Every structure is written in C-alpha cells, then in structure tokens.
Amino acid sequence: MVKDGKVLVVRRIHVTYRLADVAEDKRDAARRAHEHHAEFCPVARSIRDAIDISTELEFVDGH
Numbered sequence: 001m002v003k004d005g006k007v008l009v010v011r012r013i014h015v016t017y018r019l020a021d022v023a024e025d026k027r028d029a030a031r032r033a034h035e036h037h038a039e040f041c042p043v044a045r046s047i048r049d050a051i052d053i054s055t056e057l058e059f060v061d062g063h
Contacts, residue, residue: 012052020062027059 001008022030034057038044044053 010051012054013047015053015055016058017055018058018060020060022059030059031057 002011003009017034019030034055038048038053038055047053
C-alpha cells in the first residue's frame, strides 16, 4: 500500500501458495500450473495493468 495524496492505493500484491502433502510425482505438474495460472485467472487479468502481482509456490508437510 502506498499513499497517493490522502488515499491508500494498492501497487503490489504478493501471493504465496502453500500446498500441503503433494506427492513428489505431482510436484512438477503443480509447478507448471503455477507458472501459467495467472493468464487464466480473471482477477489477475483484470488488475494486472494497474497492480504488480507476484507469486511463489511452496510445498509443505501438512502433518
């Protein structure tokens, strides 16, 4: 968030996707999906020209 005059404005969004208990043999598919998901996401497509969006993918143990 940055202040533009007296208004707070969103300039950047960073999203961390944490996937729990993903089997090793499924992780490459998850990585590929993550690499391309923004181009098919209606929200990302709607705001991408106004807001810098970055993402990362993490695999975590759910136990």
